Amino acid sequence: MYAIWVGTSSRHESVTVPQTPLRPHPAGRVPLLLLVGDAAAGGAPPERRVLRVADGLELGRRAESSAIAAGHAVALPDRLISRLHCRLVSRADGWHLEDAGSTNGCWIDGCRVQGSARLSSGALILLGHHAGVFKTATEAEIEAIEEDLADPLVEVATSSPALAKTSRSLRRLAASPNDILLLGQTGAGKEVYARAVHRIARPNGPFVALNCAAIPRELAESELFGHVKGAHSTAQQRKQGLVDAADGGTLFLDEIGDMPPEVQSKLLRFLQNRQVTPLGSTTTHQVDIKVVAATSRQSPHGEVDGVRADLAARLGAQPVRLPSLSERIEDLGALTHHFLRRLGRRALTPAALQALCLYAWPRNVRELEKIISEAYALSDPNEPIGLEHLPPAFQQLPGGRSYPSPPEPPRPKPSRAELEALLRQHKGNVSAVARALDRQWAVVWRWLGKHALDPKPYRS
Numbered sequence: 448m449y450a451i452w453v454g455t456s457s458r459h460e461s462v463t464v465p466q467t468p469l470r471p472h473p474a475g476r477v478p479l480l481l482l483v484g485d486a487a488a489g490g491a492p493p494e495r496r497v498l499r500v501a502d503g504l505e506l507g508r509r510a511e512s513s514a515i516a517a518g519h520a521v522a523l524p525d526r527l528i529s530r531l532h533c534r535l536v537s538r539a540d541g542w543h544l545e546d547a548g549s550t551n552g553c554w555i556d557g558c559r560v561q562g563s564a565r566l567s568s569g570a571l572i573l574l575g576h577h578a579g580v581f582k583t584a585t586e587a588e589i590e591a592i593e594e595d596l597a598d599p600l601v602e603v604a605t606s607s608p609a610l611a612k613t614s615r616s617l618r619r620l621a622a623s624p625n626d627i628l629l630l631g632q633t634g635a636g637k638e639v640y641a642r643a644v645h646r647i648a649r650p651n652g653p654f655v656a657l658n659c660a661a662i663p664r665e666l667a668e669s670e671l672f673g674h675v676k677g678a679h680s681t682a683q684q685r686k687q688g689l690v691d692a693a694d695g696g697t698l699f700l701d702e703i704g705d706m707p708p709e710v711q712s713k714l715l716r717f718l719q720n721r722q723v724t725p726l727g728s729t730t731t732h733q734v735d736i737k738v739v740a741a742t743s744r745q746s747p748h749g750e751v752d753g754v755r756a757d758l759a760a761r762l763g764a765q766p767v768r769l770p771s772l773s774e775r776i777e778d779l780g781a782l783t784h785h786f787l788r789r790l791g792r793r794a795l796t797p798a799a800l801q802a803l804c805l806y807a808w809p810r811n812v813r814e815l816e817k818i819i820s821e822a823y824a825l826s827d828p829n830e831p832i833g834l835e836h837l838p839p840a841f842q843q844l845p846g847g848r849s850y851p852s853p854p855e856p857p858r859p860k861p862s863r864a865e866l867e868a869l870l871r872q873h874k875g876n877v878s879a880v881a882r883a884l885d886r887q888w889a890v891v892w893r894w895l896g897k898h899a900l901d902p903k904p905y906r907s
Contacts, residue, residue: 476583478542480504480521480535481592481606481777495596495606495781497589500535506574507531507547527551527575527797535566535581542566542581551575557805571776571804576797578804580777584608591615600643601636603785607775616767621647626718628762629741630751631769634813637741638701640769645697648737652696655689660705667710674726690723694734704744704753715758738762772808772815779804782812786819793823794831802834802841863898875905
């Protein structure tokens with residue numbers, strides 16, 4: 448039911464992402480169509496392919512096998528997509544999407560394409576039950592995408608060039624003795640990727656997580672390093688710290704930018720020698736842990752905010768950035784499928800899929816999971832999830848425009864008996880039969896050939 452191409456785009460009015468027209472072949476970058484497809488009825492894992500479109504690409508329900516083999520065409524098994532639906536073509540001023548006279552149309556960023564429209568970097572394309580984003584990528588990014596699709600770092604593989612490159616970096620850092628600092632918006636999946644690092648680095652050890660923003664300032668050091676009895680007024684007995692609890696495994700420090708500066712100083716000292724001194728004690732002991740820290744605090748210049756410069760440097764030469772969901776809408780179809788599969792599998796209507804793709808996602812993947820869960824609960828078990836099951840913020844396109852009306856279901860093909868009756872009625876006039884069926888003359892001739900019906904005997 449879902450199909451996603453690649454990139455980011457302007458969403459609802461709360462977010463505006465500037466788009467830059469792409470030249471036909473930017474130096475060192477390859478135009479891509481990263482395709483994710485999922486049949487509406489089966490609930491099987493979505494099919495995902497990396498398609499290069501350097502010489503253009505045709506999209507439709509049918510395509511010649513020779514064109515598919517040459518990489519010039521893609522067949523999309525979608526009843527709302529025409530036999531030849533649209534083309535991606537390269538022109539002097541950049542890439543264009545041409546509607547090939549499709550029945551149900553093509554949309555770019557929520558606007559229907561009339562004839563042809565130029566594709567900007569991150570343009571969101573929607574056709575039938577499919578959606579996509581057009582983007583370019585380097586050869587290294589393409590290799591990283593293919594690696595993650597073949598062997599996902601986390602539960603849902605990514606088609607995003609940026610996230611695939613991040614996943615490749617995390618794999619290598621996880622296998623090294625280095626600590627890691629993750630930078631990403633709230634809800635972008637920092638703990639998910641921290642756990643993935645742990646599975647590679649310390650699979651047999653404990654994974655201990657600490658939300659630094661949720662600990663009172665006066666208890667932060669005690670929680671981290673532990674204390675001995677009598678260390679402070681509430682220390683009635685010895686307490687093991689989370690650093691000791693993570694010995695042999697991984698310690699995940701979420702929102703480290705909210706950790707008090709004096710505790711950051713002691714954490715820096717620990718990272719340098721891996722020795723723990725509990726609060727109120729004069730003895731130290733050694734521990735063996737991998738530290739993964741994360742923060743959502745970023746300065747306007749893109750630097751880590753709230754973390755001491757020397758601590759940030761000790762955690763990593765530079766932070767590993769997780770892109771937000773709005774920067775990787777190409778993954779939205781696979782993520783939605785993943786959450787629906789957890790709940791029991793149900794389809795989305797084209798309007799609901801379009802609304803999800805055009806939303807700004809200020810709270811990222813966490814917000815998507817919540818919205819899908821609520822929409823699933825509100826919808827009828829035997830019906831797909833529709834636009835009416837989504838929150839009010841999804842009910843209109845940017846600019847107050849309405850979503851397109853649902854396409855009419857495909858008309859049934861006439862049976863042999865019905866064709867024979869029409870041939871008798873119209874005395875073998877195939878053009879008159881086509882008008883009566885409101886179908887093209889060539890289509891009726893194809894049906895006649897299929898049923899081995901010759902119109903000549905009916906003309907007498």
